[in-house]
Amino acid sequence: DTEVTQTPKHLVMGMTNKKSLKCEQHMGHRAMYWYKQKAKKPPELMFVYSYEKLSINESVPSRFSPECPNSSLLNLHLHALQPEDSALYLCASSQDPPYRGFSSTDTQYFGPGTRLTVL
Amino acid sequence: DAKTTQPPSMDCAEGRAANLPCNHSTISGNEYVYWYRQIHSQGPQYIIHGLKNNETNEMASLIITEDRKSSTLILPHATLRDTAVYYCIVREQTGANNLFFGTGTRLTVIP
Secondary structure, three states, rough: OOOOEEEEOOEEEEEEEEEEEEEEEEEEEEOEEEEOOOOOOOOEEEEEEOOOOOEEEEEOOOOEEEEEOOEEEEEEEEEEOOHHHOOOEEEEEEOOOEEEOOOOOOEEEOOOOEEEEEE | OOOEEEOOEEEEEOOOOOEEEOOOOOOOOOOEEEEEEEOOOOOOOOEEEOOOOOOOOOOOOEEEOOOOOEEEEEOOOOOOOOOOEEEEEOOOOOOOOOOOOOOOOEEEEOO
16 A cells, blocks of 8 residues: 545645544554645645654744654644645655665655645 | 756557657756646656666657756557647665656647
8 A cells, every 4th residue: 555645635725724634544654744735836845754753844834733643643733824825735755754864765655645735 | 956957749550660869968867757648637646767778668768968967758549538738757875766757748649
């Protein structure tokens, strides 16, 4: 099973709402990622979790709050978003997290994404 | 990360080979070349990766020049389902495992 699942598929929210995006994988991967993709642009990294701990935050505004409750699950909590936050949010996982001084060349598997619209 | 340069778009006739070029002239010795593709409204899909040698799998072939400054992804018999944006990525040597996507090539397979 090489599947990463994301829910919901689509989400529409107001600027005062609180919502969460969910990502799940059952491949035993120990690294999980959130990417943001605006229309007609490439994906951009937001967060990396390694062994359930946040290892990279690419200067993402605090209105995005990631959470990794266990090795299979990754959440992205959303609060007080702006219309410009509307985008496709992609989750990915890979087997081996990076270690200091070493790169991991393993493959990242992506989910189908959640298309978020902020009104 | 080394920068990659790809043509913004290409067309290919169905059933013919699609050859997608990528320049990565500043690649370091231990950096890998990865290819992903993204079909419209889906998540990116891993295709293939390589370091120095040419690689082949069930999806595609990857040809890396001897000086490693460029590479070509080959889809041997393109189908309409291969229409997608193809990203050539050079992987960071150390530190993070994240992927830095460039602008990619939009491949359109024409019937």
